[in-house]
Amino acid sequence: MTDTATHSTGEKARIGAPSISGFTEEGENLSPLNEAEVAASPLGGDAAKAHSHGGGAGVPDSSRAGRKTSYNVEDFPALTGREEDFRFTPLKRMGGLHKNVLAGVAPELTVAGAKASTLETVAMTDARVGSAGIPEDRISANAWKHAAEAKVLTIPANSSGEQVTLTYTGTSTEAAASHLVVVAEANSESVVVIDHVGSAVLAQNIEIDVREGAKLTVISLQAWADDAIHASSHLAKVRKDGHLKHIAVTYGGDLVRLTPSAHFDGQGGEVELFGLYFADAGQHLEHRLFVDHATENCKSNVLYKGALQGKDAHTVWVGDVLIRKEAKGTNSYEANRNLVLTEGARADSVPNLEIETGLIDGAGHASTTGRFDDEHLFYLMSRGIDEKTARRLVVRGFLNEIVQQIRVPEIEERLAETIERELAATDS
Numbered sequence: 001m002t003d004t005a006t007h008s009t010g011e012k013a014r015i016g017a018p019s020i021s022g023f024t025e026e027g028e029n030l031s032p033l034n035e036a037e038v039a040a041s042p043l044g045g046d047a048a049k050a051h052s053h054g055g056g057a058g059v060p061d062s063s064r065a066g067r068k069t070s071y072n073v074e075d076f077p078a079l080t081g082r083e084e085d086f087r088f089t090p091l092k093r094m095g096g097l098h099k100n101v102l103a104g105v106a107p108e109l110t111v112a113g114a115k116a117s118t119l120e121t122v123a124m125t126d127a128r129v130g131s132a133g134i135p136e137d138r139i140s141a142n143a144w145k146h147a148a149e150a151k152v153l154t155i156p157a158n159s160s161g162e163q164v165t166l167t168y169t170g171t172s173t174e175a176a177a178s179h180l181v182v183v184a185e186a187n188s189e190s191v192v193v194i195d196h197v198g199s200a201v202l203a204q205n206i207e208i209d210v211r212e213g214a215k216l217t218v219i220s221l222q223a224w225a226d227d228a229i230h231a232s233s234h235l236a237k238v239r240k241d242g243h244l245k246h247i248a249v250t251y252g253g254d255l256v257r258l259t260p261s262a263h264f265d266g267q268g269g270e271v272e273l274f275g276l277y278f279a280d281a282g283q284h285l286e287h288r289l290f291v292d293h294a295t296e297n298c299k300s301n302v303l304y305k306g307a308l309q310g311k312d313a314h315t316v317w318v319g320d321v322l323i324r325k326e327a328k329g330t331n332s333y334e335a336n337r338n339l340v341l342t343e344g345a346r347a348d349s350v351p352n353l354e355i356e357t358g359l360i361d362g363a364g365h366a367s368t369t370g371r372f373d374d375e376h377l378f379y380l381m382s383r384g385i386d387e388k389t390a391r392r393l394v395v396r397g398f399l400n401e402i403v404q405q406i407r408v409p410e411i412e413e414r415l416a417e418t419i420e421r422e423l424a425a426t427d428s
Contacts, residue, residue: 033090034081064290064322064354069134073145076138085137088316088348090284093255095201095229096175098139102146104174107200109151110167116159117190119166120152128152128181132207133235136261136290140233143203147179154183155190155216162190163408170200170228181207184214184242191217191408196252201229208236210244212266217245219406223418224252231257238298240266247405248275248304250285251418261290262300264327269298273334275317276402276415278422279345281310288318291334293327302334305402307395309426311344318350323363325356330363338369339398341426392423 067085068075079098081091091098111119122129129150135141155162168178182192194206210216224230230253238244250256262271277285291300306315317336338347351365372394380390399419406412 031081031088031090033092034086064320064352065324067136069136070141071130071135071144073138073141076141079138085288088318089257089286090255093229093284094139094231095173097201097203097229097231098142100175102142102175102177102203104176104201105172106176106178107168107170107196107198107202109178109180110169111153112165112167114164115162117153117155117162117164120154122150122152124150124179126150126152128183128209129179129207131183132181132209132237133261133263135205135233136235137233137259139203139231139257140205140259143177143179143205143231143233146177146203147205150179150181152181152183153192155185155188155192155214157185158187160189162188163193164190165193165195167195167197168200170196170198170202170224173199173201173227175201175203178202178204179207180205181209182216182218183209184211184216186211187213189215191219193219193221193408193411195221195223196230197223197225199225199227202231204230204232206232206234208234208244208246210236210238210242212240212242214239215243217247219247219408219411220249220258221411222248222250222252222256222258224256226252226254228253229255232259234258234260236260236262236271237265238262238269238271241268242266243270245272245405246274247402248277248287249415250275250277250287251279251422253283253285255284257286257288259288259290261292263292264295264298267295267297269295271298271300273300273302273304274402274405275304275306276399277304277306277315278399278419279306279308279310279313279315280422280425281344282312284314284316286316288316288320289334290320291322291332293321293323293330293332296327297329298327299330300332300334303402304335305337305339305399306347307339307341307399307422308345308347309341309422313345314348315346316348318352319365320352321354321363321365323353323355323357323360328357328359329361331361332363333365335366336368337398339395340369340371341395388427391426395419395423
C-alpha cells in the first residue's frame with residue numbers, strides 16, 4: 001500500500017495548539033449534512049471544561065484533558081456539527097440520537113456461554129452503574145438519561161476460561177437507549193463478545209470495569225442490517241495490573257459511531273485497542289478513541305485498519321492519547337491504516353498525541369491512507385496469479401493482522417466470510 005494522504009510518526013506532540021496554519025482547535029465542519037446556519041461550536045478554548053459530574057467550571061484549555069464529562073445531557077450544548085468531536089459526523093443521519101427523547105424499544109439482549117458469570121438487570125441507580133466512566137459527549141449523556149435499566153455482566157474473581165457472548169438483536173427503528181456494564185473482578189481471565197445484529201436506532205453506553213490483576217478481552221461486532229444507526233460509547237477503567245484487549249469490528253449499518261475510551265486507574269495497567277472496519281457505498285463508519293494515561297508505568301497499543309469501497313463510503317478514525325504529567329514510565333503507540341479499494345470512497349484519519357511529561361519510556365503515532373501497492377500486485381501476478389485474486393490476497397493480508405487478534409475461531413471464520421462477500425462486491 002502506498003501512503004498517499006497522511007503519514008505521521010514520531011511527530012511533535014500536540015500541546016493544545018493547532019498544527020496547521022489557519023485552523024482552529026475545532027478544525028473544519030467536514031460533514032456537508034451538518035447545519036451550516038448554526039453559530040460556531042463552543043468546544044475548545046474558553047468552552048473546554050473541567051471533568052465533573054455536573055456542569056463543571058470553565059477552564060480556558062484546549063487540551064483533551066479539558067473536555068467536559070457529565071451524566072447530565074443538559075450540561076452539553078446542542079450539537080451543530082462544528083464541534084471537534086462531531087465535525088466529521090453527519091448529524092442529520094443520526095436519527096435524533098443526539099437531541100430526541102429515546103423512547104423506542106431497545107434491542108433485545110441474550111446471553112450464551114456464561115458458566116461462572118452472571119448477567120443481571122438492575123436500576124440505573126445501582127452502584128455499579130457509573131463505576132467505569134462518565135459520558136464524554138452529548139449522545140452518551142442522552143443515552144444515560146433515557147436508559148430504563150442497565151444490564152450488568154460480572155466475571156467472578158479468580159475465574160479463568162470464561163467466554164461469554166452477548167447478542168443485541170434489533171427489531172425497531174425507533175430511537176432507543178441501552179446500558180451495559182461489564183465487570184471483570186480481580187484476577188479473572190475472560191473473553192466477552194458483544195454482537196449487534198438486526199435493525200435499530202440505538203444510543204448505547206458500555207462500561208468496562210477491569211479490576212486489579214484481571215485480564216479481559218472485549219470483542220464488539222457491529223454487524224447490523226443496512227438501515228441501522230448506532231452510536232456507542234465504550235467507557236473502560238483499567239485498575240492496577242489490569243489488562244484490557246478491546247477489539248471493534250464494524251461492517252454493518254448505515255451509520256455507526258463508536259467512541260471507545262480507556263482510563264488507567266492504577267500502575268502496571270495495559271490496554272490494547274484493535275479495530276477493523278469495511279465500508280461500502282453510502283456507509284459512514286466512525287471510530288473515535290481516547291487513551292488516558294493518568295498514572296505511572298502503564299502501556300497502551302492502538303491499531304485500527306479499514307477498507308473502503310463504493311461511492312460515498314466514508315470512514316473516520318480519530319485517536320487521542322493523553323499522557324498526563326503524573327504518568328511517568330508510560331509506553332504508548334497508536335496507528336491507523338486505510339486501504340481505499342475504489343473511486344468515490346473517503347477515509348479521514350487523525351492521530352493525536354499529547355504529552356505532559358518527558359519522563360516516559362516511549363510514545364508515537366502513525367497514519368496511512370492509500371490504494372493498492374502496484375509492486376505487491378506485480379509480484380503476485382508475476383507468479384501466475386490473476387489480478388482479481390491478487391487484489392483479494394492483498395486485502396486479506398492487510399486485514400489479517402487484526403483478525404488474528406480475535407482468537408475466537410467462530411468469530412474469525414464469520415469475519416473471513418464477511419470479508420469475502422465484501423470483496424466479491426468489489427469485483428462486481
